[in-house]
Amino acid sequence: MDFRGRTPKKLDMEWGSGEIPALSANNVEMGKINFSKECYLASDALYRKWMTKGDTQKGDVVLTTEAPLGNVAVIPDNQKYILSQRVILLRANSADLCSDYLSHYLMSECFQNLMCQQSSGTTATGIQRAKLEPLLIKFPSSKIEQTQIAAVLSTIDRAITQTEAIIAKQQRIKTGLMQDLLTKGIDENGNIRSEATHEFKDSAIGRIPVEWEIVSMEKITTKIVDGIHHKPNYVREGVPFIVVTDLTSSEGINFNPSRFVTEKDHKEFYKRADPQARDVLVTKDGTLGVARIVPDEAPSFSIFVSVALLRPKVTKCSPQLLWSFFDSGRFLAQLGALSAGTGLAHIHLEHFRKFQIHWMPIDEQKRIFDVIEHQQSLLKQQSQCLEKLKHQKIGLMQDLLTGKVRVTPLLEQKPASR
Missing domain, CATH: 3.90.220.20 (DNA methylase specificity domains)
Known part of the structure; x- marks a missing residue:
């Protein structure tokens, strides 16, 4: 099952009077829906007026068809969403195809290349529904195997998300450290100065330690x-x-x-x-x-x-x-x-x-930048880890979603006897 959204009419008298978000292509990022970006709201009556082909459901896959082309995400809950014109919803036939497998396959290099080959446009590249529908989805006949493949890829997705969160946290720490260290400094005992414990003075660009x-x-x-x-x-x-x-x-x-x-x-x-x-x-x-x-x-x-x-x-x-x-x-x-x-x-x-x-004196500069460089090295380690995970995911997708490597041997392993 698939259906495409419409462009919400912002001047509609019911617009903005409800709590149902309109899911635009800007909200669909590769692998996730980002609700922190601007999202318009509509009433239930307007939802029924626009979503005539059915409700969105948890596990539905959404695909952006233009600006950007090819971003894929999964509806994470049973919340109702209005789909914009550049978002198409795909619902797997549960008898044959696992929804999680479908979402990963749509993100694969193989399928993304197929879409690009069928796309058109000058200012914004997009794909028409008539050219999207014939594109083939390759999947193993066993839903158990599909589920296992999706589980492997979802595991590395979670590792990537967790690493990105660590990097964001460490970046915030670095920013805070630099703000403190470059305005207050570190005394000879290794302590960050404060006006409660150290002497400061006025300057042309704010309060600074008296030594500066x-x-x-x-x-x-x-x-x-x-x-x-x-x-x-x-x-x-x-x-x-x-x-x-x-x-x-x-x-x-x-x-x-x-x-x-x-x-x-x-x-x-x-x-x-x-x-x-x-x-x-x-x-x-x-x-x-x-x-x-x-x-x-x-x-x-x-x-x-x-x-x-x-x-x-x-x-x-x-x-x-x-x-x-x-x-x-x-x-x-x-x-x-x-x-x-x-x-x-x-x-x-x-x-x-x-x-x-x-x-500040050169010896204090060394103390300050030793701390900053240590934090920078932690960031670099996590960034390298993130790149490694992303490369691993690319390799796994190429192997598992093309059938080059099968998970069947794992499924056929018998439990160890006790």
């Missing part, structure tokens, strides 16, 4: 410069040429970019901007304020005008102090004031020089 100062970025750096101001002649192989996307595409710097320059051009560009280990690179155009510390093992490379290079004074400033100013987002408030009336499309070099930084 507010300094401009140019006072704690030896160089603030951006890359070359013209597009170079790219070559297939050569010296990496770093642009904004090479900083934003991952947690570090992408030293295998799509752009390379000759050694001769690199030497010329290097006269202006000579990136070295422990310099800080910051995106200054487009996506603003993404900061990366150049690692010790970095190869030689050049940078474009869209990237700024900040070189800290080693006796006064760690690269992490500069990095944290941008990573915490604290630069945004100052940038707004410095750029009043000009917009925030760029961070100019003069802005970098004028940015006001919470400065």
